[in-house]
Amino acid sequence: MRPTREKKLLNSLRCPVCNGYKEPGFTTFTADLGENLVVIRNVPATICNQCGEEWVDNKIAQQVETVVEEARAKKHQIEVLSF
Ligand SMILES: [Zn+2]
Structure with missing residues (x-):
């Protein structure tokens, strides 16, 4: 599973979607694996x-x-982690 593949572009300071500015920050990544x-x-x-x-x-x-x-692998229904 590679859900972030389409988000790999870091080569420009301008946003290709709206032409705004890209800034470093943090995001929350969610993966719905079906069972968990x-x-x-x-x-x-x-x-x-x-x-x-x-x-x-x-x-x-x-x-x-x-x-x-x-x-x-832990098979918990919900696993919340900090990167
Ligand atoms: Zn944008």
Whole structure:
């Protein structure tokens, strides 16, 4: 599962959606795995200050995937983690 793949673009300071400015910040990542829901807070991201579109670095996305896989293995219905 690679839900953040389309959010990997970090090559511009301007938002391609609304032309606003991208700013560093944090986002909350949610993965609905069917049997369980994994929520990861404080994921570093670049966020548009105008429309709120988010981009996550590839390296961060890979770490998020690892955390999601570990949470999935625990089989809790809801897992809320801090990145
Ligand atoms: Zn925008």
